[in-house]
Amino acid sequence: MVQAPPPGLGEIDALVHECWSRPPRTPDRVLPLIALLGRPGSGKTFALDHFEAVTRGAPAARVDFAAADEQRPYEVAVHLAFLLARKHTGIKPLRFPRLLLGLLAVQPELSLTDREQATRELRKALRQARSRGAAVDAGEGISSIVDSLGLSPIPGTDLIIGVLLRGFEYMPTRTFLNQTYHWYGSLGPPTAMDELVELNLRSRSAAEEHREAVDRRLCEAFLADLRAAYAHARRDHNCLVLLDNIDHSHGTRFLDLLVRLRAEHAVSQPGVYDPLLIVATSATTRAVPGPADGRPGDPYIQVADRASYADWRPRTDAPPADWWYPVRLRDLYEVEVSLEAGRHPVHATRLARATPLVHRLTYGHPWSVQQVHTAIGGLLAAGVSDRDLYGLLDTPVPGDGGDPVRRPPLGTVVRDYLLDGLTIDQRAAAVPVAAARTPAAAVNSGLLNELSEHARDTVMLELRNQLWLFTAIPEDANTRGGRGPSGYLVASGAPEERPVLHPWLRLLLLEELAGRPAPAGGPAAWQQAHQTLCAWHERLSRPLDALYHRLALNELDTVVTHFARGFGAADAVPWLRELYHVTAAPMHRAQLTDAQPSHNAGQLAREHAPAAYADPVTGRPLAELAAALWLAGDPRNRLPPGRPELNYKISAMFRQLALAADADTDTLLDEAARFTD
Template identity: 45%
Template sequence: MPETPLRPLGVQVIEDLVRDCWIRASVPDGRRPDRNLPVIVLLGRHGSGKTSVLRYLSHRASTAPQAGHDFAAGTLRPYEVAARLAFRLSLTAKGLHFPRLIHGLVAVDPDLVLDVNSPDHARWQLEKRMREARRRSAGVLPDALAEGVGLLNDLGILPVPGAGLMAALLFKGLGPRLLNAVSRSGLEWYGTGGSQAPLDALVALNERSRSEDQADVDQVDRLLCEAFLADLRAAYRRHGRDRNCLVLLDNIDHGGGTRFLSLLLEVRESLTRREGAGCDPLLTVATASTARAVPGPFDPGPAGLRIREAYQASYGDWRFGIPQYRADTSWWWYAVQLPDLTSGQVSRLAEEIAPRLPEATPLVHRLTYGHPWSVLRMQQAAARMIDRPDADVRLRGILDSGPLANGSADAAPRATLRQEALRYLLQGMEAEQLAGLVTCAASRDMESAVNSPLLADSSARLRGTLLEETAQRLWLVPPLTEDAGTRGGRGSRYLPTTGRGAHPQLVRDSPVLQPWLWLLLLRELADRPADGPYPDWHTAHQRLHSWHAAREGHLLTAYYHRLALGRVEEVVRRLETSLHALPTEAWLYELYAITAAPMRQPVDLAVTASYRADLLARELAPEAFRDHRALALLVTSLWLAVDPRNRLPSSRPELNFTISASFQDLAWHTDANSAVLRSEAARYEVHPA
């Protein structure tokens, strides 16, 4: 018996959305059983748990008609997918039959070659094949049926029989009387609304099925998908049900998944217009790792698609977004992004792995930002370190730790955790795109990366598509707050952006790389040689600095890149001047905006983070360290605190004391607003649990 799947963390709202669409009628709200149903697409980056959500939904709907298919298993034509779904639905729902589709599948069987020169003979051949299908369904298929049940449980990962055998499988289980009635109704459908008799229409379908002309291929797919939906509509008219058919489609960005759903929606609208009834009873929940898999509805952002956060998702929200004038079928699609794990959810997972592992939760969550696959890999690595006396030192080097020991001293070295993660997260990305994305990690935001000369050495194709490609892979997020809340202190989004206390040159509010991916890409950039084919760390940041320095309103980002280049002396000099010229709240905004810059080698396991802050200030800004020691230490400490690995131990990060003391020193010895500086110092005095 298969193991009962656990509910994935954070998907309660998605489960409620699916259940609301799944239920056909409810007395309290008076909903119509045949109301319109969205195609729900759960979008998630690689490793976000998409398949786990589908498995859980399948388990929750196990008592009602449901079917699944994984498009990553291989490319199938739309009618082949429809046939497999019909087979699985017929296994899970008593009285759910597909006579129209069955006759079409018999007609398109690749082994059936009809004599098109003799219409009478062709009809006789077709009728004979239909009788054979009915006979086959009565006897020799227990193994195929058992295989089909297994496929249902596997969401369609394995191959299934061809068209002829599939038709026989769909006949299976019908008694003689019902078989004759079903056969008659399925055959007559092909003569409805046309000038041809049903058998002649099926003979013509057979001829098209052997054609290589794309128009004929499309016509076969369309007609059989139409037969699939027509069968569903007829079955629900005959026997009222309280649940819609639930179809779970994994990885529609592979194997023709989007093509299948797009065709199904076109057929849905055609049948609705023709029959004058409401929507068919098919609720589809699909998954994809790229927004490119969803044809609409559209949004002006770089992903080109309106994507709802999980907490926003509901049937009412989808209905509200339907346009008054519908130019195409894009309004049926409802894209919902799967949520990342919260800090509390990361702790819950840690408790299941090792007793003390929840102590590493702040580090794991701040590094991965809750990406499920990365959280699990990080927790597995942390579990090997957490009970050691030097746990904090080992945790600071966690990204460069190797895999679990494989028992062979002579085994070839394997990828480090960060290398494994980057390869997994960006799987399927072209080499040129990956190299360009590594270069773009130097930029504060992706728009600046593609608009500046940063990618001047790259092809025009890369410069024109990289932003869109990254957005469609769901790796662009709104910019993070840059204040004490991001450096191990308390507080978040408290610095003013309007009014007297606001900085006169705010940083542009443009999408940025998700912090976990950004950190991994930065390590790749840091390892590039100066004489390599792509810009190294110094070249990339120098190009960006020059570009921003020449633009009005880009002052803070220009200094951001100066700091990334190690020009601490110039940064401290600028901050010392602006401390006396700006309102203190605005100065804090400037301080955090500049010190958010990445460091080429952010972690040194040989020394503590606080000691390294002192070393950096002495080595990179000797004059500032002599004349403005507190400010120089504050800059290097905040710069180091950008990386979560420097904020250990989690219960009281050691850098917090240096940062707090530096703010206190500035409060005593400058003419800035000392109350604001003391308040900022207090944010670092007690680290939240």
């Protein structure tokens, strides 16, 4: 039975299977080094779990560089050979004679001063290697335990040699040595024995160039063994190696060397390729070479839904220009969020109804979807209704016993997890960045000037490398819970906006900004950030962006006054575009109450725009419309999830304004219809 990939990983699954399979009567193909890039919680480990499960019974290996001790490149190659050499039913086991011979050669303590003595000592050590029955037995026993537990240990040398020797259990030592012995000595030393002795001496040297030479030669042996194993046996699949967390230094060093060796071999022996498919994961772009920096639309990083072998390999008549294939994992689509609700069978139906809230809140971030589903399930079990989820982020995370009051709230737990990898001062700097519509505005306005130099200089680079920059979303009815397409108000030929923070991370950071207490004698962090940004935009003559931050400061009256002057123009579309732009301003968490959002819209209009509210013809509906659209910017105000109650308020206010408009009434009525069920 074919195992379906986890939600959001269907395209990656198709790419890996396309590269993993070896069609009959097809020449060896050059294979990419697929690097799955994703922010924390994007499903990287789930992807490797899936591939490990579906390839069970075939040559496959998995190593987590975050869990493994620091390893040299040749030690990584030996570890992979150890895992790939395991026996599988119906498949001829892989043998690694060249690697084993080189590994045997670097083990003995040979004479450092007498070359002839060193040669005699190495010959004796190689003759004894075949008689290591104890090591073979140890390899058989321990590897069976490893297989049953699904572990990937860093084995000791004796165990490695024992397991690798299993492949030659019924072969005389002389035959085994003669088959691979000639491979050494082909690069310059007079004989194979001379090179093996030289390899031994270099392995015991502290000089970096000697260590690199040993790493290089043994990794070459690993790849040569793989090519030889596939050259003389029909196999349906290539070898699959799964490498987690390659942004750790030893993972990067190994892969850099592997790619260099592949490129050199493609030049020296055109058309002959190793059958090794590597699928690696990284939480940052620093693990992959080249110009990738994590910006949305980065041409060097392919998005998951367009990734394919043909995309990576456009030219089949030449070695690839770059063996790496960085692919950016995507967030879940709304239908996939709904499918994820099925993981909670007790509340599956009610969680599925909450999909619009969960998806728009998290924007489909996979790990966060699971956490929010669990939190909502806990609230539903406690008797909370579907429409009473305003305090979702303040809900204590589920735990085993203990005092729920002492458990951290969901928002704090998720925020800390998403910012994993940032230093304390970088995390502190990320909070005011969230106040700006674009991170660039936060930097250019001087909002970070009072922070430490390290935080100020590195926070944006770190957020970009961790793929937290997001393509700006067109602000329109669709983003406030309305129906119809998204982006229909974008001006024709308008320049693309600068990247923004991922909306889910930004919301969590804004929650923290709103909760920061005011210092003695100074404004609260929320007020200070938005005042600084407002003043900066005003200096640059950007009235709409200044109004955006004035609204964040509760200056609804100023916003209504501005839009009252432009109301009734012959073309209402530019007016609508500006209205949505300004009312996308962040809202202080204090405005998120248990009262019905439609009631809150009227209350906000009365409290913060009293002069406009006194005019029942255009002022009051405009003030309530602006307040309602502002509230609808937070998905928690769009409850119940399937039929947002706030939509009726927005629709009614658009209709009232349409009755008072002197021109383009139909555009306002069309907009009202977008919020009508």
